[in-house]
Amino acid sequence: MRKLSLFLSLSLFSILSCDDGDLITVEFDFDDTFAACGELVFYNIKSDPYESLSLKISSPSITLDTLYNVGADNTKTITVNINETSNPFNYRSYNADPSDFFCNDVPPSGITITNDLQSSGGVATISSLLIEDDNDGIPAEVEDENLDGDNDPSTNPTDRDGDGIPDYLDDDDDGDNVKTSSESPNYVVGVGFVDSLDTDGDGIPDYLDPDDDGDGVLTRDEENKSQDQNPTNDITYSSVGADYLNPDVATTVKATAYREHTIEQSYEVDVQLTNIQLPGVSQDVFELGTLEDSSSSKKRYVTPEFP
Ligand SMILES: [Ca+2]
Numbered sequence: 685m686r687k688l689s690l691f692l693s694l695s696l697f698s699i700l701s702c703d704d705g706d707l708i709t710v711e712f713d714f715d716d717t718f719a720a721c722g723e724l725v726f727y728n729i730k731s732d733p734y735e736s737l738s739l740k741i742s743s744p745s746i747t748l749d750t751l752y753n754v755g756a757d758n759t760k761t762i763t764v765n766i767n768e769t770s771n772p773f774n775y776r777s778y779n780a781d782p783s784d785f786f787c788n789d790v791p792p793s794g795i796t797i798t799n800d801l802q803s804s805g806g807v808a809t810i811s812s813l814l815i816e817d818d819n820d821g822i823p824a825e826v827e828d829e830n831l832d833g834d835n836d837p838s839t840n841p842t843d844r845d846g847d848g849i850p851d852y853l854d855d856d857d858d859g860d861n862v863k864t865s866s867e868s869p870n871y872v873v874g875v876g877f878v879d880s881l882d883t884d885g886d887g888i889p890d891y892l893d894p895d896d897d898g899d900g901v902l903t904r905d906e907e908n909k910s911q912d913q914n915p916t917n918d919i920t921y922s923s924v925g926a927d928y929l930n931p932d933v934a935t936t937v938k939a940t941a942y943r944e945h946t947i948e949q950s951y952e953v954d955v956q957l958t959n960i961q962l963p964g965v966s967q968d969v970f971e972l973g974t975l976e977d978s979s980s981s982k983k984r985y986v987t988p989e990f991p
């Protein structure tokens with residue numbers, strides 16, 4: 685939890701005193717995540733005591749989907765002018781838990797606002813960042829050979845199977861139609877790769893080896909039983925297992941396509957307030973925090989063009 689602080693003048697609150705003349709510090713103890721609802725309210729609530737910070741944005745052009753619609757660099761920044769009519773920012777205190785106060789058409793009974801301060805101005809800067817990952821168990825920075833030395837997997841990206849999807853987003857890194865997560869790369873955070881599966885013992889781990897059993901037939905072309913771009917269900921000898929891991933079965937039934945790839949998307953939306961003007965408050969920069977909302981996790985699906 686990060687503590688958010690406002691400097692309030694003695695004329696408004698007489699809670700703490702300090703040596704800086706007429707300024708005092710009040711710590712609100714709000715969490716560094718906030719919620720969203722409607723079109724569009726951001727709010728951060730806390731208990732003990734019951735308080736909220738909220739920013740309403742009344743612009744049809746600004747919705748959560750707008751904020752997720754990032755540019756080619758996976759970022760977006762929007763600024764909103766805070767005012768007392770269409771885009772109000774409020775600090776409120778309550779006599780009871782305000783959890784149901786926001787996002788309800790019918791205001792809950794039994795909750796009374798005991799103090800309501802509204803900013804007469806200021807600017808809200810909303811910053812969006814999209815982070816994508818293949819969720820294959822290997823961290824993005826480990827999947828990139830970093831040939832350009834900038835530690836950014838997205839620049840000059842490594843693409844070892846040449847399917848057009850960089851390895852850090854590719855859930856089938858060797859393009860053999862067996863997902864990396866099913867090829868036992870065995871990456872342990874803080875340790876590295878531990879006994880990555882290498883079926884044919886050629887020094888190339890299965891997740892990067894297009895011919896896992898070393899029988900001369902590409903794994904993706906060991907489609908002997910069902911031609912469904914899935915070598916894991918082609919089993920001639922049940923006592924041995926899948927043909928792509930059995931060097932004694934070397935029959936070529938060519939794959940005709942890549943499998944669909946899934947790319948996980950995570951949107952981070954941060955709101956920073958500058959020059960807010962609550963009565964008696966003087967604070968240049970104020971972090972509302974990071975949005976916590978189920979809509980910020982998405983997926984996209986890509987099926988690379990087959991060679
Ligand atoms: Ca990968």
Ligand SMILES: [Ca+2]
Nearest residue numbers: 856858860862
């Ligand atoms: Ca694979």
Ligand SMILES: [Ca+2]
Nearest residue numbers: 884886888893
């Ligand atoms: Ca191998």
Ligand SMILES: [Ca+2]
Nearest residue numbers: 897899901903
């Ligand atoms: Ca093979």
